[in-house]
Structure formats: C-alpha cells, structure tokens
Amino acid sequence: MKLAVFDCDGTLVDGQASICEAMEAAFTAFALRPPTRGAIRRAVGLSLPQAMRQLLPESTGEQQQALTDAYKEAFRTARSEGRLSQPLFPGIETALRTLNGAGWVLGVATGMSDRGLTHCLAANGIAELFVTLQTADRHPSKPHPAMLEEALFEAGALPGEAVMIGDTAYDMQMAVSVGTRAIGVDWGYHHPRELEAAGAEKVVETPAQLLEYLLA
Known part of the structure; x- marks a missing residue:
C-alpha cells in the first residue's frame, strides 16, 4: 500500500485570485479594510474561521463566523457567475x-x-x-x-x-x-x-x- x-x-x-477576491468582498461587506493579498495567501490552508482569526486578530467569534459566511457567499456567487478560477x-x-x-x-x-x-x-x-x-x-x-x-x-x-x-x-x-x-x-x-x-x-x-x- x-x-x-x-x-x-x-x-x-x-485558486489564488478567486480566494483573494472572495476575501476582499467579505471584508468590504462589513466596511472593514481588506487584508493585503500577501496576508490572505498566508492564511490559505487554514479552515475559514481560523483564517479570519489570523487576518483579524481582534475580532470576536461572532465576527469571524459572519466573515466566514460572507466569504462563502462571495465564493458561491463567483462560481454561479462563471468567474471562479x-x-x-x-x-x-x-x-x-x-x-x-x-x-x-x-x-x-x-x-x-x-x-x-x-x-x-x-x-x-x-x-x-x-x-x-x-x-x-x-x-x-x-x-x-x-x-x-x-x-x-x-x-x-x-x-x-x-x-x-x-x-x-x-x-x-x-x-x-x-x-x-x-x-x-x-x-x-x-x-x-x-x-x-x-x-x-x-x-x-x-x-x-x-x-x-x-x-x-
């Protein structure tokens, strides 16, 4: 074996471009300054709530979940519109x-x-x-x-x-x-x-x- x-x-x-775009959309949805693309790339590999915690250390668990949901929605929208790469x-x-x-x-x-x-x-x-x-x-x-x-x-x-x-x-x-x-x-x-x-x-x-x- x-x-x-x-x-x-x-x-x-x-999937770097699509990940960065979805993360930027999630932060923008809550009027937060999006992380740099370098910071976003550093968080790839973690599960989404952990990635949000790394990208926004001062956030609460509730905020991390809201950002996670917004990210998923942005990703789903990109997929449905044929923009996912x-x-x-x-x-x-x-x-x-x-x-x-x-x-x-x-x-x-x-x-x-x-x-x-x-x-x-x-x-x-x-x-x-x-x-x-x-x-x-x-x-x-x-x-x-x-x-x-x-x-x-x-x-x-x-x-x-x-x-x-x-x-x-x-x-x-x-x-x-x-x-x-x-x-x-x-x-x-x-x-x-x-x-x-x-x-x-x-x-x-x-x-x-x-x-x-x-x-x-």
Missing part, C-alpha cells in the same frame, strides 16, 4: 494519473468545504482518481491531525505507508503529528524554508520532480 494525500489549493490547483497547476494531472497507474492510492486533505472540493475536482476532471476526501466541514483546521488520520483509515493505510504533499507549513505539521512522510511543493503559498522547518523531508520545484521523487 502506498497512499499519497494531497492538499488542494496551492498544491493541486491555483481554480485551474490545475501545469503537470499535476500527469503526475496524479501516473501515480494512480503505478498503484498508488490517492486522497485529498484540504481546508476547503465538501461542496467546494467536489466542484473543484469535478471541474478539473480528476475526481475519480481519489479514494478519500477530507475537508474542513468534518474536521478541525490543519495542522490538527484529524483529517489525515481519517484519510489513512478510509484508505486502509498505516502512517508509514503514506505521504502528505502540500504547500503550507500546516500540511507539514499535520503530517509530522500523524507520523507520515511530508513533502512540500514550492509553487504554493509558503516559502520552502518554512516547509522544511515544519518537517518537510523534501521540497520539490515541479510536479515532474514530485513524481520522480515518489517513484524513486
């Missing part, structure tokens, strides 16, 4: 299909919602490749280990048979806490040095390099 669990946004797909990073589909063909079991562990992840994978034509999908709807925010532990359980894999692949320190910390391997990708939201400091055994520069490393 070989299980590869991927983060989604920043690892499989590039979540393309696969170049080379990702080839890497996924090659791993799948080589006998790897694939999963996703993401701070996205069930609905958002389902739409994203289906829109990119890769939904059928994954046997386990874990989201923020059913688990605490990364780096809490719950979603990765559930992915292992659903796939029938032991920690030593699995690898977590992601673009943020939260992904690496989650992997370390569960006892799986951790591989960082440098095309996402956190710097390679942060990924290494959080426990990444390797930070790859391209999906082709990731594939080569996993199959070696």
